Amino acid sequence: MNNNEFIMPTPPLPLTPPEEEKLRGRLSGFKGGYDEGYLRGRLAILNGRSEEVFPVRDIHVMYVASGKGYPYSPLDDAVLCALQKLTAQVTITDVRQNLVELTAAQRPDLVLVLDGMDLPLEQIDAIRTSGIRTAIWLTDDPYYTDFTVKIVAHYDFVFTLERNCIDFYRGLGCPEVHYLPFAAHLEHYRPTTTRSSVNREVSFIGSAYWNRVNFFREILPDLMNYNTVINGIWWDRLPEAPLYGDRIEIGKWMSPQETAVAYSGSKIVINLHRSHIDEVVNNNTLSIPAVSPNPRTFEIAATGTLQLVDARDDMGSFYKPDEEIVTFASPQEMMDKIRYYLTHEEERRAIALRAFERTLKDHTYAKRIYQMLQVIYG
Structure with missing residues (x-):
């Protein structure tokens, strides 16, 4: 046989049904791994980007936590973390403390209350009378409006996460009602960028x-x-x-x-x-x-x-x-x-x-x- 002679390749043997099934499983596994790796890689790139930096205001905020524990405490963590990034000073307290005495001693520029269901309203009234601005961020609208209807008019600013509550609260005599839904606290909610333990x-x-x-x-x-x-x-x-x-x-x-x-x-x-x-x-x-x-x-x-x-x-x-x-x-x-x-x-x-x-x-x-x-x- 000379070097120029063409040799017909041997055709592959047909796969048996079990071999075909095994091959399909292997190819599916490869694709699944690729898809998973691609997604995790893209998420890692986006996750690594710098967050937007907002200007810091030269104000002192007294933050009044809900005092209800879990599941409200993660919301407190989220709001507090953001306040500490965006204001010069934050004082942390909760609804169980005497806020009138605290504000008289520390004179914050703003008292921000989360939820506020268990906060005595006479304390908020006294704080407003002293000239300190007050705001409440309601957590459960519209599901507890039988309760919130009794408290919103005691604050300078009302923030609600439900659009349909804006006109309702304004109709109660609240001039400053604003729509502000919650968000994602990135210290808690981030993607798993390596292989996940959950599948x-x-x-x-x-x-x-x-x-x-x-x-x-x-x-x-x-x-x-x-x-x-x-x-x-x-x-x-x-x-x-x-x-x-x-x-x-x-x-x-x-x-x-x-x-x-x-x-x-x-x-x-x-x-x-x-x-x-x-x-x-x-x-x-x-x-x-x-x-x-x-x-x-x-x-x-x-x-x-x-x-x-x-x-x-x-x-x-x-x-x-x-x-x-x-x-x-x-x-x-x-x-x-x-x-x-x-x-x-x-x-x-x-x-x-x-x-x-x-x-x-x-x-x-x-x-x-x-x-x-x-x-x-x-």
Whole structure:
């Protein structure tokens, strides 16, 4: 045989069905690893960017924490962290202290109260009379308006996270009512940028309000066909919960850090708002409807995962639907979108990354406190 002679290559032997299955599994594993690595790498790059720096105001703020403990204490941490970055001096106290004596001794420029449900109103009245500005940031609108209706007129400035409460409070004689939803506290809510210790397809974390129980009951078998985990208190209200063992966790408050890890380790996180009508837990006799996003909207987005959220009228003011966040209007529409995005990795990843970038830019507590101080001081 000379060197120029062509030799026909031996054709590969056909794979047996078990070999084909093994090859498909290997290729799927390679793609899954690539997709996961790409997402974590992009999140790491965005996560490493410097945060926006806001000017520091030469003012002394006395911050009055809710005094309620968990789950309000993480909100206190978030607000306090932002205040310490944006003001010259912060004094920390809570509703159990004698604020009249404290303000008389320290003379802050502003007393900022979170929640304020348990704060004696005569103390706020005395502080205002002494010439110190007061502000309250309400935490649970519109669900406890039976209580807030009695306290808002005692403050110079009222900040609410529910758009529909603005005119309601102004109608009570409050001249300075402003819309200021919560945000993502980046010390608590960040994406896992290395391989996550959690590996879920779908997560839901939240209390089992009755509207959520009824919503999930309709599609629970389909939802649990995926690697789905539900966490939160009161899920013993769901009759089918025992069928799924520890995939429906009952009776546990998760810390922000645990929650962030679970979010970031999930391909899709469901955000289903509580109803403004709930005779068991709400105190909203006027049935003021809720149209604004809950705090979880920003916290989920801050962990770099795709969020499926029930549509609320004001959601588009914060995230672009189908570009930065995905909405649904019914259980079946939610299931259709879960099926779609679990099989369209690039689209899922792109939306999650855009939401994360938008959150870093627009929806941090530093940004919110900066806006609050602009309202109060110009």
